[in-house]
Amino acid sequence: MTLAADMPARADSIFRQNLRNFGHNRLAVGSAAVVVLFVLMAIFAPLVAPHDPNETDLFRRLQPPGWADGGEWGYLLGCDALGRDIFSRIIYGTRISIFIGAAVILVATTIGILAGLASGYLRGWVDIVISRLVDILLGFPYLIFAIGLMAMMGPGLVNIILALAYKEWVIPCRVVRGETLVTRELEYVEAARALGASRGHIMMREILPNILSPVIVVATIRMAHVIILEASLSFLGLGVQPPTASWGSMVADGRAFILEAWWVSTFPGLAILLLVLAINVASQGLRDAFDPRFHE
Amino acid sequence: MNAPLLSVKDLRTVFDTRAGRVYAVDGVNVEVRRGECLGVVGESGSGKSVTFSSVMGLVRSPGRIDGGEITFDGRDLRSLSPQAMRAVRGRDIAMTMQDSLTALNPALTVGEQIGEVLEAHDETLPRARGARQRAIRDRSVEMLLLVGIPSAESRLRQYPHEFSGGMRQRIMIAIALACRPKLLIADEPTTALDVTIQAQVLELITDIRAKLGMSVVLITHDLGVVAEHCDRVMVMYAGQVVEEGPTRDVIGNPAHPYTKGLLGSIPRLSLRGQPIRPIEGQVPDLINLPPQCRFYSRCTVRKEVCKSLISMREAAPGHQARCVRVGKDSQ
Amino acid sequence: MTDAPLLQVTGLTKHYSGRRSLGQRLSGVPQTVVRAVNDVTLSVRRGEILGLIGESGCGKSTLGRAILRLHEPTAGKVVFDGTDVTALGADDLKKMRRRMQIIFQDPYASLNPRRTVAEIVGLPLKLHGLAASDEEVRAKTAAMIEKVGLKANQLDRYPHQFSGGQRQRIGIARALISNPEFIVCDEPVSALDVSIQAQIIELLQELKTEFGLTYLFISHDISVIGYLSDRVAVMYLGEIVEMGPVDSVLSRPRHPYTQSLMSAVPEIDTVGRKSRVRLKGDLPSPLNPPSGCKFHTRCPLAIDACRSKAPLTETVGDGHVAACHRLAENLSLLESTEA
Numbered sequence: 016m017t018l019a020a021d022m023p024a025r026a027d028s029i030f031r032q033n034l035r036n037f038g039h040n041r042l043a044v045g046s047a048a049v050v051v052l053f054v055l056m057a058i059f060a061p062l063v064a065p066h067d068p069n070e071t072d073l074f075r076r077l078q079p080p081g082w083a084d085g086g087e088w089g090y091l092l093g094c095d096a097l098g099r100d101i102f103s104r105i106i107y108g109t110r111i112s113i114f115i116g117a118a119v120i121l122v123a124t125t126i127g128i129l130a131g132l133a134s135g136y137l138r139g140w141v142d143i144v145i146s147r148l149v150d151i152l153l154g155f156p157y158l159i160f161a162i163g164l165m166a167m168m169g170p171g172l173v174n175i176i177l178a179l180a181y182k183e184w185v186i187p188c189r190v191v192r193g194e195t196l197v198t199r200e201l202e203y204v205e206a207a208r209a210l211g212a213s214r215g216h217i218m219m220r221e222i223l224p225n226i227l228s229p230v231i232v233v234a235t236i237r238m239a240h241v242i243i244l245e246a247s248l249s250f251l252g253l254g255v256q257p258p259t260a261s262w263g264s265m266v267a268d269g270r271a272f273i274l275e276a277w278w279v280s281t282f283p284g285l286a287i288l289l290l291v292l293a294i295n296v297a298s299q300g301l302r303d304a305f306d307p308r309f310h311e
Numbered sequence: 312m313n314a315p316l317l318s319v320k321d322l323r324t325v326f327d328t329r330a331g332r333v334y335a336v337d338g339v340n341v342e343v344r345r346g347e348c349l350g351v352v353g354e355s356g357s358g359k360s361v362t363f364s365s366v367m368g369l370v371r372s373p374g375r376i377d378g379g380e381i382t383f384d385g386r387d388l389r390s391l392s393p394q395a396m397r398a399v400r401g402r403d404i405a406m407t408m409q410d411s412l413t414a415l416n417p418a419l420t421v422g423e424q425i426g427e428v429l430e431a432h433d434e435t436l437p438r439a440r441g442a443r444q445r446a447i448r449d450r451s452v453e454m455l456l457l458v459g460i461p462s463a464e465s466r467l468r469q470y471p472h473e474f475s476g477g478m479r480q481r482i483m484i485a486i487a488l489a490c491r492p493k494l495l496i497a498d499e500p501t502t503a504l505d506v507t508i509q510a511q512v513l514e515l516i517t518d519i520r521a522k523l524g525m526s527v528v529l530i531t532h533d534l535g536v537v538a539e540h541c542d543r544v545m546v547m548y549a550g551q552v553v554e555e556g557p558t559r560d561v562i563g564n565p566a567h568p569y570t571k572g573l574l575g576s577i578p579r580l581s582l583r584g585q586p587i588r589p590i591e592g593q594v595p596d597l598i599n600l601p602p603q604c605r606f607y608s609r610c611t612v613r614k615e616v617c618k619s620l621i622s623m624r625e626a627a628p629g630h631q632a633r634c635v636r637v638g639k640d641s642q
Numbered sequence: 643m644t645d646a647p648l649l650q651v652t653g654l655t656k657h658y659s660g661r662r663s664l665g666q667r668l669s670g671v672p673q674t675v676v677r678a679v680n681d682v683t684l685s686v687r688r689g690e691i692l693g694l695i696g697e698s699g700c701g702k703s704t705l706g707r708a709i710l711r712l713h714e715p716t717a718g719k720v721v722f723d724g725t726d727v728t729a730l731g732a733d734d735l736k737k738m739r740r741r742m743q744i745i746f747q748d749p750y751a752s753l754n755p756r757r758t759v760a761e762i763v764g765l766p767l768k769l770h771g772l773a774a775s776d777e778e779v780r781a782k783t784a785a786m787i788e789k790v791g792l793k794a795n796q797l798d799r800y801p802h803q804f805s806g807g808q809r810q811r812i813g814i815a816r817a818l819i820s821n822p823e824f825i826v827c828d829e830p831v832s833a834l835d836v837s838i839q840a841q842i843i844e845l846l847q848e849l850k851t852e853f854g855l856t857y858l859f860i861s862h863d864i865s866v867i868g869y870l871s872d873r874v875a876v877m878y879l880g881e882i883v884e885m886g887p888v889d890s891v892l893s894r895p896r897h898p899y900t901q902s903l904m905s906a907v908p909e910i911d912t913v914g915r916k917s918r919v920r921l922k923g924d925l926p927s928p929l930n931p932p933s934g935c936k937f938h939t940r941c942p943l944a945i946d947a948c949r950s951k952a953p954l955t956e957t958v959g960d961g962h963v964a965a966c967h968r969l970a971e972n973l974s975l976l977e978s979t980e981a
Contacts, residue, residue, distance in 0.1 A: 028800055029755060202752035206816065209712055210766045211739035224756040354835035355806075475924045505697035505862065507921045510906040514920075532836055535908030562910060574910065576840035578869030580892065581911050587869065589840035593805055 033228065036304035043300020049293035057109040064103035065089065069258045072098035077276040093278040095268055101278065104260035105286050111172075111249075111261040112290065116242040118176045123183035124234050130184065131191025132218045136199050145188070152185045158247060165253040175254055179241055190233050194226035228305035235298035239291045246287050262287050314385070316494055316526050317343040317366065317404075322379035324358075324365045331598040335361045335374065337550040343494060348520060348527040350541030350558065352534060352573075356594050357547040359530050363496045367406055368396045384493060402432040405487035409499035411479035415471040421482050422467030425451040425489050432490045454485040457522075458515060477508035481515065488519065495520075496528045501536065513540055534577060538562050546570050549594055549605040552623070556630030566632035569606045604633070612636065646724070647685035648856050649709070649824060654682045654718035656701070656708045676928050678704040680880040681718070686824070691850070691857040693871030693888065695864055695903070699925055701880040702860045703747075706826040709858070710742055711735060722824065740770050743817040747829035749809035753801040759812055760797040763787060766820040782819065789852075790815045791845060807838035811845065818849060827859045831866060843870060864907055868892050873961070876900045879928055879936040882955075886962030896964040899937050901975040919975040935967065942975060943968055 037043060056063055075098035081088040092101040134145040152160075164178035198204065199222065207221045248254040249263025257264065262283040269279030324336035336358040343349050353359040364370050366381055368388065381388040383404065391399065400406075408414035416424060426447045429436065436446050448467070455463035458481040471479055480500055487495055497516060501509035517540055520527050529541055537544050537558060545555040546567065554567040565571045572590035579585075592609040604610070604617040616635050623631040624638035631637075660674035678701040686692045696702045707713045709720050711727060720727040722742060730738060746752035753762055764783040766772070773779040784794040790811040801809055810830060817825055827846065831839040843866065850857060861867050867874055868888060875885040876899065884897040895901045902919040921940045926932055932939045938948035947967045955965040 029802065202746045202748055203754040205707075205712055206744070206746060206752050206813070207754075207765070209710060209739060209744045210816070210820070211736040211769050212765070216769075221754055225754065354837060477924055505925070506864070506906040507697065507902060508924065510908075510918060511920070513908070533908060534836075535910050538910045539908045573836055576837050577910065578840075578843070578865045579910060580865050580868050580904065580907060581909060583868050583889075583892065587840050587843065589844050590837040591841070593807065593838075 030228075033305045037300055040300040040303065043297050043303075046293040046296035046300070049289065050297055053109055053290050053293070054113060056106055057113045060106050060110055064100075064106045065091075066100040066103040068099060068104040068107040068260045070099060074098065077272060077279070079276070080278050092282045093276070095265070095279045096272065096276075101265070101282050104265060105262070105283055107260040108262045108265060108283060108286070109290075111255055111259065112242050112245060112287070115172070115175055115179070115245045116238045119179040119183055119241045119245075120234050120238045122176065122180040123237075124187045124230065126180070126184040127187025127189075128191050128223070128230065131188040132195055132222065134188070135192040135195025136214065136218050136222065142192075146192075149185045149188055152182050155182065157182060158244065161244060161248060162251065162253060165248060170253060170256050172255060175245060175248060178248075179244055183237065183241065186237055187230055187233055190229055191226060194229060195222055198222045198225055232298060232302040232305055235294060235301055239294040239298070242291055242294070243287065315342040316345045316384055317341065318380075318382045319362070319366060320380040320382075322362065322365055322381065323377040324361050324370055324374060325377045326374040328373060328598075333597045334550050334600060335597060336365060337600075339379075339547075339550075339552055341366075341545065341552075343526050343528060345493075346520075346524055346526055347542045348517070348529060348540060350537035350544040351528060351530045351547060352532065352537055352544060353547035354532060354594065356549070356597065358550040359547045360498055362547070363406065363498065363528060363530060367400055367404060367496070368393075369400075369406075398432065401428050401492070402490045403492055404494045404496065405490070405492040406496040406498060407480070407483045407487050407500055409502055411476060411483050411503070412471065414483060415479060415486075417471055420468050420470055421455075421474075422448070422451050424482075425454055425467075425486050428486055428489045450489065454489050455482075457488065457519065458482070458485045459511075460485070475508075477504055477512060480504060480508075480512050484512075484516065484519075488523070491523060492525060494526045494528065496530070498530045499532070500529070502532070509536075516540070534562065534573065546573070549600070550597060551605055551633060553606065553634070554630075554632040555623075556627070560627055560630045564627075564630075566626035566630065566637045567606075567634045568610050568612055568636075570632070572609075572611075604635075648688040648723055649686040649858075650719075650721040651682060651684050651709060652719045652721070654705065654708055654720065655680055655716045656704050656713060657716045674929055677880050677931060678928060679708055679715075682877075682880075682882055684875055684882065684885065686856055686858060688823075688856055689854060690872040691859050691870055693867035693874040694858060694860045694877060695862065695867045695874060696877035697862060697903075697925060699928065700877045701928070702877050703828050705877070706744065706828050706858060706860050710739075710744055710826060712744070737770075740766070740772075740820045741822050742824045742826075743820070743822040744826040744828060745810075745813055745817050745830045748833055749806045749813060750801075750833075752813050753809055755801055758798050758800055759783075759787065759792075762801070762812060763797075763815045763819055766816065770820055772820060783815075786815045786819045787812075789818075789849070791841075805838075806834055807841060810834060810838075810842055814842075814845065814849070818853065818855075821853070822855070824856045825858070827857050829861055830859075832861065832863065839866075846870075864892075864903055876903070879926065879931055881936060881965070883937065883966070884962075884964040886959065886964075890959050890962045894959070894962075895974075895976070896958050896962070896969055897937075897966050898941050898943050898968075898973075898975055900964075902942075905976055935965075943973055 075090065075094040077096060078090055078094040079086040080093040081091045086093060090100050094100055130145050134142045160182055161178045164181060165174060168174040168178065204217060204221050207217050245254060246263030249261040250267045252267065254263055255261040265283035266280045269276065272279055319339060319341040322336055322339045326333040326335055339358065339362050341362065351359045361370065365376050370376060376389065388396065388399065429447050429450055437443050451467055452463045455466060460466055460478060460481055474482060500516065501512050504512060513536060516527060529536065531537060541558050543556065544558045544561050546553050546561065546569065548569050554561055554565065554570045561570060562574065565574055575588040576590055578587050590609055595605060595608055602620050604621045607613050607617050610617065614635065621633050621635055623633050626632050626637045656679040658676040658678060662671060662673055682705055694702050694705065704713060708715045715728060722738065725738065727738060760780065760783050763786055764779045767779045767782060773782055784797060787797060788794055792808060792811055801812065804812065831842050834842060849855065859867065859870055871888045873886060874888045874891050875882050876897065878899050884891060884895065884900045891900065892904065895904055902921050905918040919942060923940055926939055934950050935948040935953050938944040941948065945967065953965045953967045955963050956969055958964050958969060
């Protein structure tokens, strides 16, 4: 009987190889570090922020950034119209952006995976119902859909998450359905059926692990979108209600003073830009590492 | 003329991978004589396809030619500019690929794809636009008829997916032959085809070779195909040529243990009832190869001297093998 | 052997209907039907290897899968060891799956790339409750892996760390671990290199003897079938055109299709070209199969009757049957080449 030529003894899953690929992309790793920094900032906001984000001080109304004339280094990025420290509010605002972004993606991806697997593997009327629903939801412009829902449900943290997740699940659902349609035809799925495996086993244990990579990549890319959407809702006053600090509402707050006090809108705007950019670059890196079609 | 049409000396093609350097082709010598059909036999990883992609100048990164001489019709191909090499490809040497579905462009009609080759290489075409178009069409029709595709005129306007696998293989041969090359390299032309279609395609290649007087290199893993269609055969193993000679000698009287093993491991209709004997073990990893006989780990007649570099030895006139047991000075 | 066959397939048919859009249905566009397997009757005796040969698209893989109900048959009956498999409910079918297994052609696609060898091979034990504990699963898996020629210390590796031949061994271990009696081998060696192919053939033979298995061995390679099988069935466009003991069929093929298949095989021993039967054209589309005898469009012996009437299957020797209108004339396409 033949014995195999010896290979490296360490088991090496595809997932681990992908992570190693990701590690070779310095720009992506740097961006991921920026994202992690934001997350840490959100978690440890009370320790990082120099001031209470909601403490008003009318003497510091529209105070410029620390390096400008009339600024104080203790209030690094200046103060808003109510004299609140912008730097501290940005730090607390990170909590809202990241929490809502993560929560929406988590809810939407979970629903999307279940619906997509059922649609792609079971086919038949399940597929018809889910696919039509997806088509209908895709027909609505995202922001207007969310605005309508918020107007109906009223503002609030949970309602924002629901309003965004209502439509967001469509995106992972379509990805999962497409990948499932391809994967279900592969022989290892047929092999599992031949062994007597149940449909649940096949969907969750044979198919899902093989389609998770694109789902993770899509989830990270979409997280950046959701953060922008949340900021847009807050900007329109439909998001988190004052006085809770949120980047979108902070940009809105500074609108009236954009000429005399540019810093009030600009710094939260930059925070949105930086976080969204970092997530996008990191997710590009993930896509390159996880998707063999992009391998050179 | 006695000079060979193609002569490759000591060719080395390497691939630099993260795991290390892979010696895919390691010191290969090939001679293709005018008008002959050379069979190149080997399993996956033997370097049979890489050898001829190297000749065509089609080795892609991370692979590169590390050394050796490639002389075609008196010209040193390795010294040619990329532009001059492009002119050689298609006009003087043509190659057909194993997978006819991916090797043909799905977005262009068959006529456009044959026309492209003629447009690029054929200097005999008239210059005037109308006459040129007509000449290209006539030549395309002629090529399809040559490879046995009926109603060629209308077939020219069809796309590759509208043809069966056997027909696509014929079309690829038609494209390869459009400029009447001196050498056709057919890389596993029939592996993806059914036996009855395979027989048609191979006979087509043999017939056209006789008709056009060109040389053919037939890359295959099927010794039966070689036995029926090739004048000479070259057996490759792990990046090296291990045996070469006239087909009748190599198959009737194999000198290398690998060739013997291959012949013994194939079930044959004519030898039904006789047991087959597999070659145990696997092809060695082409990274970090020790300087010894490449077949050492699987050889049943190995000796201590095999743990050194082995050169080709003559088994009979024109028949050589890379084994210490071959020839007069064998131990 | 005089006892009842282990597997009796009667009139098995598998048609695939094409999808029509609502508009097409309303405007009365007829449904397209691919007749992949058409009224196939065969039996496999316990302990034998029935070779099933045919070209791509002839329905041989579909037949193998329809027997296992991996694809639901459109019509016909499959009786395995006295049980009508086609009539089984989901639970009974699951129990039956333990006894009837399949080995696939593609050693790359048939193993889940995200599971370790231990998980892949151990799955049947868990699904059918064949081991009391995880330790027992692991022990049995390790024993099976060694049976097919791999090492127990390779259990925690992933499929991509193995070569094609080794992966095929993993697929064989998975099929055999639930101790089945009948295996459909669907082109198990076609994707492998020549020297590895011989290793796997040898392994399948050894395992057959050791476990007392019965194989339906599907292949397009007549030499492999001729080497392995006890009996052989030749399939063309969804139908069996000739079937019988391997010696009888291969030494005296009676159907012109079998004869042309045999003449098309390149033979190592005939250096130089052998003259062969040239079949015209390609395999017709199973979407729109020819009338009468389905082989008539390519058959060098076709006469008018072949175009209008499908031939009946007739006995031509001891257990040797064929379906051709011109059997009585005893024609052979091969005689000229053998002489």
